[in-house]
Amino acid sequence: MVLECKHVWEHISGYLDGTLDAAVLEDVQKHLEHCEICSAILDSTRNILILTADERVFELPLGFSERLHARLEAEMRGPRGTGEEIGEEGDS
Numbered sequence: 001m002v003l004e005c006k007h008v009w010e011h012i013s014g015y016l017d018g019t020l021d022a023a024v025l026e027d028v029q030k031h032l033e034h035c036e037i038c039s040a041i042l043d044s045t046r047n048i049l050i051l052t053a054d055e056r057v058f059e060l061p062l063g064f065s066e067r068l069h070a071r072l073e074a075e076m077r078g079p080r081g082t083g084e085e086i087g088e089e090g091d092s
């Protein structure tokens with residue numbers, strides 16, 4: 001049976017916990033071998049588990065989201081925060 005990505009995602013926590021059936025585990029591993037997306041998701045999920053593994057709550061620094069939003073707004077307005085004169089089309 002060929003697994004689709006969304007099926008793999010459903011199995012990722014079981015994969016990391018080692019609770020998958022051997023047959024499912026094999027299918028998931030086969031998929032991960034050729035799918036970069038699912039491999040990346042597996043990696044980041046594993047990293048999150050490592051961060052939270054020792055009962056410490058992983059908190060973002062105070063002000064982090066404010067700074068992030070300010071940054072995103074600045075990015076959306078333009079890379080340099082200055083004018084929006086993109087491209088100069090000579091019309092002569």
Ligand SMILES: [Zn+2]
Nearest residue numbers: 005035037038
């Ligand atoms: Zn995939």
